[in-house]
Amino acid sequence: MRKKIVAGNWKMNKDLAETQALISDLKKSLPATNAEVKIAPTFTNLYPAYEALKDSDVEVVAQNMHQEENGAFTGEISASMLKSIGITTVILGHSERRAYFGEDDALLAKKVDAAIKNDMDVIFCFGEELDDRKADKHFSLVESQLTNALFHLGEDAWKHIVLAYEPVWAIGTGETASPEQAQEMHEFIRKTIAKKYNQTLADGVSILYGGSVKPANAEEIFSKPDVDGGLIGGASLKAEDFVGIVKAI
Ligand code: PEP
Secondary structure, eight states: OOOOEEEEEOTTOOOHHHHHHHHHHHHHHOOOOSSEEEEEOOGGGHHHHHHHHTTSSEEEOBSOOOSSSSSSOTTOOOHHHHHHTTOOEEEEOOHHHHHHHOOOHHHHHHHHHHHHHTTOEEEEEEOOOHHHHHTTOHHHHHHHHHHHHHTTSOGGGGGGEEEEEOOGGGSSSSOOOOHHHHHHHHHHHHHHHHHHSOHHHHHHOOEEEESSOOHHHHHHHHTSTTOOEEEESGGGSSHHHHHHHHHHO
């Protein structure tokens, strides 16, 4: 059985006090669940968040990392630095990293390799823009993102990979892919992985949906057979909303 996961991406939100307050609210109100629950605070708050949650079931993950081990890369953070503070999962390929920081599939392939070399897990984000969907190119675009960033991996490396399909037109816009659109794409992704590797491997990969998931729509999206949870942006910043989404899984 593949893992169910709900992960909150806090992006560049919440200072230290706000991070501590939200964690404290989450600790009080998160329900017991069979799903894995993760939060991704900003870099400066990773260690305090890790310390606050290390005895809980909530995992603290990073939003990004650099592909090199160390060196003259001002402002960057490496896999081994993350691991040295207890962080063993990183989000890579988020559409905001792609759009605002020029991260492309070739670079992301290197980041994925660096994470796996350091025995870290990766939540790998990808998805089409609205123009791709309007031009009916969303399937080919998603297939090329997977091929270019992940299909060089050996079978064994896939135990480190969780996928997050995030149609860019649904991120932070309030517009959500319909549960049917999410299922259609997740099924395509799983078939594409099965074609490249094998069905057993494809069946074991958790594929999260991301894009304006809220308590009100989470249950229907999560009910789809190939949707294994969600990567949550805006709604992860309020304990009540995030808890509502975790309850829906
Ligand atoms: C995201 O940024 O990964 C995301 C899904 O954001 P939102 O939930 O706000 O659309």
